[in-house]
Amino acid sequence: MQMESQTKLNIQRKRKILRKRRRIKWFRIFVFLILLALSLLAAGWLTVRLYHWASDTYAVYAELYDGYRQRRELRAASFDPRFDGYTNILFIGFDLGREDTGRQVDSLFLLSFCHEDGRVRIIHIPRYTLAEIPGIAQPERINNAYYYGGVNLLEQSAAKLLNVTIHHYVAIDTETLRELVDIIGGIDVYVETDMDYEDPEGDLYIHIPKGYQHMDGDTAQKYLRFASDELGAYGRSKRQQAFIKVVYKRILQPDMLAKLPLLTDVWERRVDSTIEGFDTVHFASILHKLSGTKPDSILLPGGWDQYGSWVCNRQAADEKLRELFPLEPEQEENKGFWGLFKEE
DSSP states (O other): OOOHHHHHHHHHHHHHHHHHHHHHHHHHHHHHHHHHHHHHHHHHHHHHHHHHHHHHHHHHHHHHHHHHHHHHHHHHTTGGGGGTTEEEEEEEEEOOOOOOTTEEEEEEEEEEEEEOOOEEEEEOOOOOOOOTTOOSOOEEETTTTHHHHHHHHHHHHEEEEEEEEOOEEEEHHHHHHHHHHHHOOOEEESSSSOOEEETTTEEEEEEOOSSSEEEOOOHHHHHOOOOOOOOHHHHHHHHHHHHHHHEEEEEHSSSGGGHHHHHHHHHHOOOOOOOOOGHHHHHHHHHHHHHHHHOEEEEEEEEEOOOSSSEEOHHHHHHHHHHSSOHHHHHHHHTTTTTTOOOO
């Protein structure tokens, strides 16, 4: 009897243990199912949120791109197809000027990239160049176009003067130039003569000795603004040519990649330009071809008149532009020499 009782107790104990194990097993299954359900709900919620975020982001970028495309098509409507193989950018440098005058056009040049071979062309336009300004009866100095109608009228006047398509413009002032030169680590320039000039009223003090100089941003903008030697404005234009060549060479150096974020930040904050973020791919393709190419840099052919204005030599300018922007043989045959740069 005692043995039967013990056996019965053992059986009951085992059954109890089995029931407990089954409860634990089902509890674990229950917890797992709850966790799985919660995970599926979280995944579904996250998927919905990501979908809405992606949809909203796409809508925003689609709207931005649509606006960019419309602006580009509006500008492209006036482009001459003869220059489809180039990207021509008008660079405008502003002097902040005095309080009573405001900022004024200080330098002007066209930077042109050839898509086929990566050649770079730079055409410097003296700011005192006499030009036809749309809406103005008589030719005036081209820098006055900004006074009459801002950057857009200045761009139109430059395009008319050169008889080329301008695809973009970039406008910066002396303070922005100073910041950009400092970011790239300064530049090395040979100064042809001692530069000494003081204008207390304009808060401008220039003292740069002759010889090779490593210039920071402040010195560089003073170097470009100096025009008090015997060459006057002509010497100033030549110095701007030398400066642009040095900067061009500097930006092709490998260490510039690390400086791109800072340059991009300044560009977005302080530079007025028609170049937008969606143009990045196009300009990346252009920059890829620049290695090893040397820019063709010229001063707009002409001379000074008795009033201190630069008068363009139309025939010499057209011949030089022909060299810089050669057309296809069939285009030359159809248009002839004299019709090459005439407006339609």
